[in-house]
Every structure is written in C-alpha cells, then in structure tokens.
Amino acid sequence: MAGITLTENKDIMIANRLDKLIRNTGFQGNIDDLLNEIEHHGKFTTEFINTFTTNKTHFFREDFHFVDLRDRVLPEFSRNRKEIKMYCSASSTGEEPYSMGITVKECDSSMKASIIATDIDTEVLQYAANGVYRFQKSAKEFPEWIKPQKYFKRRVQKSVLGDESFIKINDDIKSMITFGQMNLNDESYPFEDEHFDVVFCRNVLIYFSLEDQNKILKKLFRTLKIGGTLYLGHSESPQDLIDYATRVGQNIFVKQRNI
Ligand SMILES: C[S@@+](CC[C@H](N)C(=O)[O-])C[C@H]1O[C@@H](n2cnc3c(N)ncnc32)[C@H](O)[C@@H]1O
Numbered sequence: 001m002a003g004i005t006l007t008e009n010k011d012i013m014i015a016n017r018l019d020k021l022i023r024n025t026g027f028q029g030n031i032d033d034l035l036n037e038i039e040h041h042g043k044f045t046t047e048f049i050n051t052f053t054t055n056k057t058h059f060f061r062e063d064f065h066f067v068d069l070r071d072r073v074l075p076e077f078s079r080n081r082k083e084i085k086m087y088c089s090a091s092s093t094g095e096e097p098y099s100m101g102i103t104v105k106e107c108d109s110s111m112k113a114s115i116i117a118t119d120i121d122t123e124v125l126q127y128a129a130n131g132v133y134r135f136q137k138s139a140k141e142f143p144e145w146i147k148p149q150k151y152f153k154r155r156v157q158k159s160v161l162g163d164e165s166f167i168k169i170n171d172d173i174k175s176m177i178t179f180g181q182m183n184l185n186d187e188s189y190p191f192e193d194e195h196f197d198v199v200f201c202r203n204v205l206i207y208f209s210l211e212d213q214n215k216i217l218k219k220l221f222r223t224l225k226i227g228g229t230l231y232l233g234h235s236e237s238p239q240d241l242i243d244y245a246t247r248v249g250q251n252i253f254v255k256q257r258n259i
Pocket residue numbers: 001002003004053054055056057058061089090091092093096118119120121124182183184185201202203204207233
C-alpha cells in the first residue's frame with residue numbers, strides 16, 4: 001500500500017491516530033472491526049492512509065535548495081526563454097511547490113514553468129489546491145529575499161474566537177502547479193522518462209524501508225532529464241544513484257547518465 005513503515009517506539013502515536021481514524025470515518029464499532037474492514041474489505045483505505053501520513057512542512061524549508069534553484073538552475077531557462085518542468089514528489093499542504101513557483105517568479109517574472117505536485121494524502125492535496133495559509137505561522141517562514149506581499153493576498157477572517165489573518169497564493173503562481181494524488185510506492189509512475197528538469201524529493205523517504213527508498217529514488221531518477229537536478233531532504237540519502245550523478249551542493253545532485 002503506502003509503504004509507510006512505523007518503528008516500534010511509536011505505540012502512543014499509533015493509538016492516537018487510530019482514535020482519530022474512528023472519529024474521521026464515523027465507524028460504529030471497535031478498532032479491531034474497523035481494521036478488519038480495511039484489511040479484508042478494502043473500505044476506508046483513503047481515510048486510513050490520510051490518518052497515518054505525517055505532513056509537517058513549511059514555506060522555503062531548507063531554503064538553500066531554493067537559492068540553488070534561483071542562482072544555478074533557473075538563469076539558463078530564463079536566458080533561453082525555455083519552459084522549465086519541475087516535479088514535487090511529496091507536496092503535503094503545498095508550501096513546497098508554492099515555494100518553487102515563487103522562486104521561478106523571483107528569478108524572472110515572465111519565465112514559463114510547470115510544476116507537478118503529488119502526494120498520497122487526499123486531505124493535504126485539497127488544502128494545497130486551496131492555497132490559503134494562516135498568516136501568523138507562515139510569515140515567519142519566508143527568507144529575507146522573499147517579500148510575501150508580492151505573491152500572496154492577505155485577508156482577515158472574523159470568527160467567534162476573534163479575527164484571524166490568512167494569506168492566499170496569487171493565481172499566477174497557482175496556475176503553474178498541477179496537484180494530483182500519487183503513491184510513490186506504485187510500481188511505475190505516470191511520467192515519461194527524462195521528463196523533468198528538476199525533481200524535489202524531501203522529507204518523505206524517511207517513512208519507507210531502505211529497500212523501498214532505493215526503489216523510489218530509482219523511479220524518480222528515471223523521470224529526470226540528463227543534466228537535471230534532484231533535491232533531496234536532509235534525511236534522504238542518494239544510495240545507488242551516487243555513481244550516476246554529481247553532487248553539486250548539500251543534498252543536491254545533477255544527473256549525469258541513466259541508471
Ligand atoms: C513530512 S511531509 C514532507 C513535505 C515536503 N516534501 C517537505 O519537505 O516539507 C511528507 C509527505 O509525504 C507524503 N507521503 C507519505 N507516504 C507517501 C507515499 N507513499 N506516496 C506519496 N506521498 C507520500 C505524506 O502524505 C506527507 O504529505
């Protein structure tokens with residue numbers, strides 16, 4: 001299924017999430033009955049996956065990757081008036097692909113870019129496609145070279161608990177991105193080989209067994225053009241790819257040849 005591997009010291013986390021699963025499904029019965037429905041009748045699979053994913057993310061996480069994208073990768077596309085094709089392979093609530101889009105605009109506001117952003121979790125995909133974030137939290141996440149007011153509209157929402165500020169991503173950034181559901185553990189991916197100029201795979205492989213991590217990385221690597229850049233998170237390791245790519249920065253790899 002999702003391939004998410006839970007380690008032994010996660011008992012309390014699992015118990016909490018199972019409680020949440022019962023609440024979210026509205027299932028009338030105990031947890032064993034619910035797990036039986038999932039395992040043997042294929043029911044509530046989406047809710048089950050959504051409950052067990054960890055979606056922590058923020059704008060410009062590990063911002064040196066966006067600096068590298070801005071300074072090393074994008075200028076060539078800007079000079080040659082060439083469209084850049086990027087893939088964000090575990091996009092969570094959208095902050096990562098929107099940061100990619102903002103970086104493109106920051107480099108050249110007329111550059112053509114397409115970003116495919118996928119995740120296995122349908123709830124975070126909906127949140128991402130909506131593109132609305134709490135201002136209080138998000139404002140702290142932007143590096144000094146980004147002025148959020150250029151890329152977001154701010155609005156105040158009144159509620160019984162008081163006023164709350166939200167920011168909404170502008171349509172020109174949103175229109176670069178196509179969100180869709182995809183399981184990185186699937187046997188094959190719906191992209192052609194050597195399709196993308198840039199692939200982001202960050203802070204997701206940690207949830208897989210070493211064997212699955214390696215398989216996923218190879219499948220992602222195939223979708224990258226020769227000369228294209230792979231950005232990995234601090235917990236990801238390039239494993240078998242190392243002979244086929246050159247390391248050009250912290251967890252930044254340029255593909256040299258096909259695996
Ligand atoms: C911790 S978040 C990382 C988000 C973002 N890449 C970042 O670095 O900030 C991990 C994301 O991976 C997604 N995920 C987990 N298992 C997955 C799978 N099998 N296929 C696709 N996405 C998956 C989760 O739903 C979650 O949104």
